[in-house]
Amino acid sequence: MPGDAALAVDVGGTRLRAALVDVEGRVMHRHAMLTPANEGAEAVVDAIATACRAVMAQCGAMKDLKLGLCAPGPLDARRGVALATPTIRGFTGFPLRQAVEEAVGLPAVIENDGPCAALGEWMCGAGRGAADFVYVTISTGIGGGIVSEGRLLRGRLGLAGHIGHIPIRPEGGATCFCGQPGCWEAEASGSALTRKAVAAGFAGLADAFAAAEAGESQAMAFAAAAAADIALGLAAVIHVLNPERIVIGGGVANALPLLGPMIRRNVDARVLPPFRGVDIVPAALGDDSGLAGAAQLVLRPGSAPAADEGLA
Amino acid sequence: MPGDAALAVDVGGTRLRAALVDVEGRVMHRHAMLTPANEGAEAVVDAIATACRAVMAQCGAMKDLKLGLCAPGPLDARRGVALATPTIRGFTGFPLRQAVEEAVGLPAVIENDGPCAALGEWMCGAGRGAADFVYVTISTGIGGGIVSEGRLLRGRLGLAGHIGHIPIRPEGGATCFCGQPGCWEAEASGSALTRKAVAAGFAGLADAFAAAEAGESQAMAFAAAAAADIALGLAAVIHVLNPERIVIGGGVANALPLLGPMIRRNVDARVLPPFRGVDIVPAALGDDSGLAGAAQLVLRPGSAPAADEGLA
Numbered sequence: 212m213p214g215d216a217a218l219a220v221d222v223g224g225t226r227l228r229a230a231l232v233d234v235e236g237r238v239m240h241r242h243a244m245l246t247p248a249n250e251g252a253e254a255v256v257d258a259i260a261t262a263c264r265a266v267m268a269q270c271g272a273m274k275d276l277k278l279g280l281c282a283p284g285p286l287d288a289r290r291g292v293a294l295a296t297p298t299i300r301g302f303t304g305f306p307l308r309q310a311v312e313e314a315v316g317l318p319a320v321i322e323n324d325g326p327c328a329a330l331g332e333w334m335c336g337a338g339r340g341a342a343d344f345v346y347v348t349i350s351t352g353i354g355g356g357i358v359s360e361g362r363l364l365r366g367r368l369g370l371a372g373h374i375g376h377i378p379i380r381p382e383g384g385a386t387c388f389c390g391q392p393g394c395w396e397a398e399a400s401g402s403a404l405t406r407k408a409v410a411a412g413f414a415g416l417a418d419a420f421a422a423a424e425a426g427e428s429q430a431m432a433f434a435a436a437a438a439a440d441i442a443l444g445l446a447a448v449i450h451v452l453n454p455e456r457i458v459i460g461g462g463v464a465n466a467l468p469l470l471g472p473m474i475r476r477n478v479d480a481r482v483l484p485p486f487r488g489v490d491i492v493p494a495a496l497g498d499d500s501g502l503a504g505a506a507q508l509v510l511r512p513g514s515a516p517a518a519d520e521g522l523a
Numbered sequence: 524m525p526g527d528a529a530l531a532v533d534v535g536g537t538r539l540r541a542a543l544v545d546v547e548g549r550v551m552h553r554h555a556m557l558t559p560a561n562e563g564a565e566a567v568v569d570a571i572a573t574a575c576r577a578v579m580a581q582c583g584a585m586k587d588l589k590l591g592l593c594a595p596g597p598l599d600a601r602r603g604v605a606l607a608t609p610t611i612r613g614f615t616g617f618p619l620r621q622a623v624e625e626a627v628g629l630p631a632v633i634e635n636d637g638p639c640a641a642l643g644e645w646m647c648g649a650g651r652g653a654a655d656f657v658y659v660t661i662s663t664g665i666g667g668g669i670v671s672e673g674r675l676l677r678g679r680l681g682l683a684g685h686i687g688h689i690p691i692r693p694e695g696g697a698t699c700f701c702g703q704p705g706c707w708e709a710e711a712s713g714s715a716l717t718r719k720a721v722a723a724g725f726a727g728l729a730d731a732f733a734a735a736e737a738g739e740s741q742a743m744a745f746a747a748a749a750a751a752d753i754a755l756g757l758a759a760v761i762h763v764l765n766p767e768r769i770v771i772g773g774g775v776a777n778a779l780p781l782l783g784p785m786i787r788r789n790v791d792a793r794v795l796p797p798f799r800g801v802d803i804v805p806a807a808l809g810d811d812s813g814l815a816g817a818a819q820l821v822l823r824p825g826s827a828p829a830a831d832e833g834l835a
Contacts, residue, residue, distance in 0.1 A: 285798075287797075294796075294797040342679070359678065362672070364676075364764075365672065366671065367766060368765060371671070371763065372763070372765075373762040373763075374762060374763055377689070377758075379691075382692070383694075391793055443693055446688070446689075446690055447763075450685040450688045451669070451684070451685070451760060452676075452763070453677070453681070453682040453685070454678060455679040483607070486682065
């Protein structure tokens with residue numbers, strides 16, 4: 212099925228996954244392993260090659276196979292270089308695309324994980340049919356990808372969508388991974404909410420949300436505060452971009468049956484009247500948004516980052 | 524010179540200006556008056572017609588003249604309807620484009636003031652040659668317009684760029700015109716800074732900035748705090764959009780020789796390393812960015828908002 216499927220790789224801070232994925236985002240063969248995040252860039256590339264070979268062994272010989280890969284940003288996707296990735300050691304300045312092409316032996320395209328997952332949801336998931344939507348992943352951090360007027364928005368270096376670093380509580384907020392106080396992700400990511408849940412006496416985030424669903428009053432207050440903090444960053448994004456839909460992925464998306472109505476109420480209270488009523492829906496592809504997007508990078512002409520000539 | 528110039532109108536909350544403007548943004552004939560902002564939408568349309576007739580009387584008969592107009596948002600530029608404009612009474616739901624066409628007798632295009640000024644600076648001013656830049660006006664409020672990958676970014680209803688309502692201090696911040704606490708414009712607009720300057724004992728904002736330039740220590744602390752608050756919103760915008768340049772207009776732009784280096788330092792301290800070094804420059808067209816953009820709406824094919832079919 213050359214041309215109909217691609218080798219997709221999603222490098223996360225914790226897990227590394229490779230799969231054969233088709234143009235509809237269907238995942239056909241997959242291999243997952245831990246990311247050797249503290250062992251340097253070469254070890255990560257070796258792991259990528261191992262995972263890819265495992266997938267290729269399952270699906271047999273394929274002509275014209277190409278590889279699409281996403282990894283935590285910031286990556287300069289056009290040049291194929293990792294600029295700085297706080298969660299993976301040795302990635303600063305590393306020529307990731309070239310190293311992967313050599314290790315796997317296939318032509319590759321790379322993309323920042325937020326825009327790549329947005330592409331996956333746009334082409335194959337909950338963003339289908341939307342000309343203006345924002346994908347927001349709320350997990351270890353908060354990341355995102357933007358589709359505006361029918362195009363994946365990248366910005367000068369392809370770094371658009373780093374929405375987790377919107378300052379929402381610059382005085383008195385928690386310190387972010389990036390070193391600054393009160394970034395959105397330092398206040399409302401899965402890790403931030405887990406930290407707050409534990410500080411409030413819950414065993415963890417799932418425990419706090421389960422107690423809130425059972426009507427326990429302290430847990431309900433915790434969930435309300437979490438929804439309010441998630442809404443603050445969404446209000447910023449909505450005023451900047453005027454999207455019709457917000458698609459939420461990452462672990463916290465599992466709590467949307469509980470949090471969704473509260474997030475919506477907080478967003479609508481915070482935004483100017485004409486911005487109210489934005490759809491807020493869970494990602495349709497779950498953990499596979501990134502894999503689906505990585506495959507689209509090579510399967511759909513025009514969806515890959517432009518080549519170097521776009522750079523100054 | 525039909526085809527080479529357009530009738531441009533910039534409706535502000537305070538002043539209303541009409542002018543004949545060419546494709547390079549040159550303002551040839553102009554007429555300014557006060558906006559009858561409290562007298563209802565019909566009074567504003569009458570004033571627009573009066574200003575336009577004054578300009579047309581100066582420049583003589585012109586065939587094929589068209590009118591481009593910008594006004595404070597949110598406007599649904601595609602449908603030509605004012606959605607809600609807090610600073611102009613009676614504008615909510617008002618069919619502005621049609622009313623102006625009938626009153627002036629020319630075909631018209633309307634646009635939100637932020638994107639329109641961005642268009643003016645992009646085609647004729649400090650945004651020239653930039654594929655990714657954000658125009659930020661810091662005056663009564665804070666508004667903006669976004670150019671991304673060589674396109675004026677509008678969003679679902681053409682409302683993208685309402686960056687003044689990014690929450691930067693949701694707890695303890697000043698109450699915004701919109702009713703919410705701690706919007707960027709409630710903390711860092713010209714009016715907000717004037718209020719803070721007066722509260723700190725200065726005669727006004729210009730007085731505080733002059734004292735800071737003279738090295739007076741309380742004034743220097745005031746200017747540093749102003750620069751820090753301006754930088755917070757810019758950091759949000761930069762992480763969302765990854766622009767190469769920020770163009771600052773509005774009255775506060777006059778203080779950029781003082782504030783610019785401090786704003787730049789604060790922005791670079793706040794953003795992730797690959798986002799550092801964004802150019803922050805003053806608008807080149809001063810008060811005329813909006814007029815220049817309004818003219819481009821009708822003079823440059825493709826720069827006007829798309830017609831209704833883009834709407835859901």
